[in-house]
Amino acid sequence: MTTLRPLSLMVNGETLTCFAEPRETLADLLRRGLELTGTHTGCEMGVCGACLVMLDGAPVHACLLFAVQAEGSAIETIEGLTAKTAIADLQCAFHDRNALQCGFCTPGMLVTAQALLARNPQPSRAEIRDALSGNYCRCTGYEAIVDAIETVARRRAAGEVAAAFAEEPA
Amino acid sequence: MNAPLGALDRPNSYIGRSVSRPNAKRLLAGRGRYVTDLVLPRMLHAAFLRSPYAHARISAIDLSAAQAMPGVRLIATGADLAKLCKPWTGTLDHFRGMKSPPQFPLPLDEVLWAGQAVVAVVADTRAQAEDAVEAILIDFEELPPVVDVDAALEPDSDRAAAGLDDNLCFGLKLDSGDVDAAFAAAAYVVEEEFHFGRHTAVTLEPRAILADWDASEGRLTVHHATQTPYQFQDLYSRHYGIPEASVRVVAPDVGGSFGMKLHVYHEDMAVVGLSVLAGRPVKFVADRMESFISDIHARDHRVRARIALDAAGTILAMDVDDVTAIGAFSSYPRTSAVEGNQVVRLMGAPYRFRDYRAELSAVFQNKVQTSQYRAVGHPIACAVTERLVDMAAARAGLDPVAMREKNLIPDDAYPHASPTGYRFEALSHEKCLKRLTVMMDYERLRAEQAELRASGIHRGIGIASFVEISNPSPAFYGIGGARISAQDGAIVKVTPSGEVRCLISVTEQGQGTETIIGQIVADQLGLPRERVRVITGDTEVTPHGGATWACRGAGIGGETALQAARKLRENVLSLAATVLQAKTFELDMRDGVIVDLMTGAERISLAEIARIAYFRSDTLPPGTSAQLSVAHHYAPQGYPFAFTNGIQGCHVELDTETGFVHILKHWVVEDCGRIINPLLVDEQVRGGVVQGLGAAFFEECRYDGNGQLTNGSLADYLVPMACEMPDIEIGHVETLTADTALGAKGCGEAGTAAASAAALNAVNDALSPFRASIAQIPMTPTRLLRALGKI
Ligand code: FES
Numbered sequence: 001m002t003t004l005r006p007l008s009l010m011v012n013g014e015t016l017t018c019f020a021e022p023r024e025t026l027a028d029l030l031r032r033g034l035e036l037t038g039t040h041t042g043c044e045m046g047v048c049g050a051c052l053v054m055l056d057g058a059p060v061h062a063c064l065l066f067a068v069q070a071e072g073s074a075i076e077t078i079e080g081l082t083a084k085t086a087i088a089d090l091q092c093a094f095h096d097r098n099a100l101q102c103g104f105c106t107p108g109m110l111v112t113a114q115a116l117l118a119r120n121p122q123p124s125r126a127e128i129r130d131a132l133s134g135n136y137c138r139c140t141g142y143e144a145i146v147d148a149i150e151t152v153a154r155r156r157a158a159g160e161v162a163a164a165f166a167e168e169p170a
Numbered sequence: 171m172n173a174p175l176g177a178l179d180r181p182n183s184y185i186g187r188s189v190s191r192p193n194a195k196r197l198l199a200g201r202g203r204y205v206t207d208l209v210l211p212r213m214l215h216a217a218f219l220r221s222p223y224a225h226a227r228i229s230a231i232d233l234s235a236a237q238a239m240p241g242v243r244l245i246a247t248g249a250d251l252a253k254l255c256k257p258w259t260g261t262l263d264h265f266r267g268m269k270s271p272p273q274f275p276l277p278l279d280e281v282l283w284a285g286q287a288v289v290a291v292v293a294d295t296r297a298q299a300e301d302a303v304e305a306i307l308i309d310f311e312e313l314p315p316v317v318d319v320d321a322a323l324e325p326d327s328d329r330a331a332a333g334l335d336d337n338l339c340f341g342l343k344l345d346s347g348d349v350d351a352a353f354a355a356a357a358y359v360v361e362e363e364f365h366f367g368r369h370t371a372v373t374l375e376p377r378a379i380l381a382d383w384d385a386s387e388g389r390l391t392v393h394h395a396t397q398t399p400y401q402f403q404d405l406y407s408r409h410y411g412i413p414e415a416s417v418r419v420v421a422p423d424v425g426g427s428f429g430m431k432l433h434v435y436h437e438d439m440a441v442v443g444l445s446v447l448a449g450r451p452v453k454f455v456a457d458r459m460e461s462f463i464s465d466i467h468a469r470d471h472r473v474r475a476r477i478a479l480d481a482a483g484t485i486l487a488m489d490v491d492d493v494t495a496i497g498a499f500s501s502y503p504r505t506s507a508v509e510g511n512q513v514v515r516l517m518g519a520p521y522r523f524r525d526y527r528a529e530l531s532a533v534f535q536n537k538v539q540t541s542q543y544r545a546v547g548h549p550i551a552c553a554v555t556e557r558l559v560d561m562a563a564a565r566a567g568l569d570p571v572a573m574r575e576k577n578l579i580p581d582d583a584y585p586h587a588s589p590t591g592y593r594f595e596a597l598s599h600e601k602c603l604k605r606l607t608v609m610m611d612y613e614r615l616r617a618e619q620a621e622l623r624a625s626g627i628h629r630g631i632g633i634a635s636f637v638e639i640s641n642p643s644p645a646f647y648g649i650g651g652a653r654i655s656a657q658d659g660a661i662v663k664v665t666p667s668g669e670v671r672c673l674i675s676v677t678e679q680g681q682g683t684e685t686i687i688g689q690i691v692a693d694q695l696g697l698p699r700e701r702v703r704v705i706t707g708d709t710e711v712t713p714h715g716g717a718t719w720a721c722r723g724a725g726i727g728g729e730t731a732l733q734a735a736r737k738l739r740e741n742v743l744s745l746a747a748t749v750l751q752a753k754t755f756e757l758d759m760r761d762g763v764i765v766d767l768m769t770g771a772e773r774i775s776l777a778e779i780a781r782i783a784y785f786r787s788d789t790l791p792p793g794t795s796a797q798l799s800v801a802h803h804y805a806p807q808g809y810p811f812a813f814t815n816g817i818q819g820c821h822v823e824l825d826t827e828t829g830f831v832h833i834l835k836h837w838v839v840e841d842c843g844r845i846i847n848p849l850l851v852d853e854q855v856r857g858g859v860v861q862g863l864g865a866a867f868f869e870e871c872r873y874d875g876n877g878q879l880t881n882g883s884l885a886d887y888l889v890p891m892a893c894e895m896p897d898i899e900i901g902h903v904e905t906l907t908a909d910t911a912l913g914a915k916g917c918g919e920a921g922t923a924a925a926s927a928a929a930l931n932a933v934n935d936a937l938s939p940f941r942a943s944i945a946q947i948p949m950t951p952t953r954l955l956r957a958l959g960k961i
């Protein structure tokens with residue numbers, strides 16, 4: 001159970017070879033092994049969405065996948081998505097609208113939002129709420145999150161491009 | 171003591187402005203630093219063996235197999251930790267007659283609820299610690315569990331814990347006026363028995379703690395996901411006998427708290443001792459299953475209540491009996507009696523009647539402890555009161571709005587003393603009601619409801635007025651002997667470059683504490699907000715204070731910051747006057763520049779003043795005192811609490827075939843005094859409403875007859891999700907408190923206080939054509955179908 005298995009995968013654009021116990025989840029590998037603590041765990045059973053990451057471009061629950069199952073895949077976490085400014089507009093809109101409080105759900109929310117807008121660029125509010133049905137947030141009451149995603153959908157449709165999120169003053 | 175508000179009301183004031191939170195950017199980029207994320211060199215991990223029984227005696231523990239497991243560094247039992255840690259008792263002196271069994275980090279010989287931590291294993295990894303837990307052998311001798319509150323109060327009942335004479339933790343009777351006479355003279359009486367389920371906080375980040383005992387210096391550092399670092403500094407110091415100045419508690423980013431993370435948990439106390447025993451940092455993060463069986467639960471009340479009315483529908487009197495089940499211990503240090511106490515004192519709070527009687531019984535049973543969680547007691551008192559008011563309105567043939575217009579305390583009748591012992595400085599129930607009916611377009615909703623009923627669509631409209639306790643003085647805990655501060659402290663200092671840092675004792679869990687403190691300091695000093703940095707959550711650097719609970723961050727913390735900033739401003743201006751050979755009163759600071767008060771002409775920058783003070787004091791006249799750091803404390807004075815008020819409306823559609831309720835829309839009108847940042851206030855209120863709607867429709871810790879929690883996972887325990895929640899419209903009325911210059915009161919609990927009451931009234935309104943009703947939350951589809959007589 002505790003023998004380490006070699007594993008190679010791409011994380012945030014870098015090819016890595018590392019070792020993982022067969023029982024180790026992808027969430028644990030990212031958080032402990034790779035220090036990518038922006039991926040959170042809230043339930044470790046696939047219902048809260050705090051651990052969502054992109055795997056080959058689609059959102060997956062990092063708590064439901066064993067690390068070894070990610071062999072050969074390309075993973076993107078909140079850190080990687082931030083660095084390549086893929087979600088800068090979402091981050092700005094969340095910030096402006098105060099669509100987060102404690103921020104523990106936020107990385108997962110952003111991953112869901114990004115995936116939603118990729119498959120449905122102009123979702124209705126009901127569709128946004130529906131897409132968020134696997135993302136638990138205890139703090140915000142959700143409305144601000146729905147507003148922020150709606151704003152980004154509109155801005156993207158109008159062709160607006162956001163500057164890198166981190167470069168903007170507070 | 172209301173100072174002139176000039177600066178607060180300036181058109182470009184930061185106070186009252188919706189600005190976003192500078193510290194939220196880090197969280198958005200995945201750079202939050204939660205205790206869950208922290209790693210220290212040589213850190214070990216703790217896991218706990220937990221009791222499978224609700225009540226049992228520990229007859230034997232065999233650790234030999236576990237000790238031989240890989241990675242295991244230490245295994246500790248209750249006896250091991252009791253040698254280091256003094257036990258604690260969850261009582262407060264001002265709750266007379268209250269009792270509770272003494273508590274140890276881990277039990278010595280008796281377990282009192284299913285899930286109680288019994289033995290701790292410390293290992294190199296959490297997985298290894300969990301593996302070793304599996305290898306521990308314990309002989310439990312099962313004892314009869316106490317699970318039912320009525321049975322618990324029978325004289326010959328089993329006891330929830332050895333040594334208890336009976337299962338009553340705390341009883342309280344209130345009686346004012348002549349309730350019997352009022353009921354005897356009443357034209358009619360409405361009464362109901364209410365049931366409020368147990369639910370729990372379910373913060374997305376579970377409880378997390380990392381204790382680091384350094385024997386070489388005799389220093390304890392605890393990284394603790396909590397709202398109240400000072401309270402824990404005091405507790406770790408006293409219970410482990412470590413001088414207070416050698417204990418540091420750091421609360422970094424905290425993934426939600428809502429009251430849950432300010433109680434003493436057995437595992438947390440144990441982790442401190444484990445670090446002492448191991449001589450290394452020890453970390454414990456509750457997993458979600460552990461959270462459900464060890465985080466405090468909340469509510470769990472059965473309330474029988476009635477109100478007496480005259481023929482015109484005027485409320486004359488109220489009579490209440492609240493029985494609340496609190497688990498096997500009263501929690502520490504805030505006890506498990508505060509909620510019940512607030513339930514019986516907040517009953518009927520928005521209304522004018524004078525005769526009131528209440529009885530409270532807080533009862534022990536073998537379940538997880540209940541204690542303070544967001545809006546302590548408010549949702550119970552509000553739901554009971556507001557439902558009875560609606561029932562009374564129906565009896566009197568009045569619309570619920572008219573009923574409230576008739577009975578609410580008029581806005582011009584303040585100050586007002588409630589028959590339950592509270593004093594209200596100034597509330598605005600009438601204004602809020604008026605505002606709500608406009609926002610809801612109440613008349614139109616009623617017309618639409620009637621129309622839709624004809625076509626078999628059953629909508630319900632519910633409203634609920636509320637009062638919220640905020641800005642608590644020492645009357646809350648201090649007088650009961652608890653070392654929980656009602657005051658806060660701030661240090662505001664100018665850096666050599668002319669920036670400002672504010673270190674303050676109120677804490678941040680995402681509600682925006684640091685943001686509003688920054689707004690206040692920037693505003694009062696006359697600086698751009700970007701040049702103020704606010705630091706919270708570390709007992710080593712911020713002054714001692716109460717931190718964040720019971721809605722005190724803006725009201726008390728904000729006033730502390732305001733007074734501290736005003737003091738610093740005086741110092742800066744007087745130093746500038748010396749440098750400029752001017753008079754202090756002729757100067758002002760705007761945008762970081764000292765200017766002529768009258769003309770606005772720029773004289774010298776704050777940065778230049780700071781440079782002179784720090785590096786060229788030789789150029790100042792002899793005897794000049796350049797004090798560019800100010801430490802200041804503020805304790806609430808005047809009213810023991812600053813009460814706030816408001817009203818909520820809820821619009822639902824009930825599917826009478828399935829029992830499902832669709833929440834169409836929710837409204838809140840809220841009066842928290844001066845609003846520092848409307849954006850943050852609104853989101854606090856929305857988040858609070860959703861927690862209240864969760865309680866109303868979904869959330870319940872369900873137990874079987876053996877005291878086993880049967881739905882202790884996030885898949886089985888239902889929480890409100892985005893797709894079930896409505897848009898929430900918010901309006902404000904601002905009635906300032908005159909007790910502070912800032913005039914702010916709390917807003918964090920307002921949403922939760924009345925959301926479930928408004929929902930309960932809305933669902934009952936939808937049920938009314940069927941002559942059906944419900945008086946229990948959560949209002950699950952099963953319960954609604956039962957109310958409709960369909961099952
Ligand atoms: S931690 Fe993966 S879904 Fe909750």
Ligand code: FES
Nearest residue numbers: 101105137138139
């Ligand atoms: S912001 Fe705290 S859980 Fe969503």
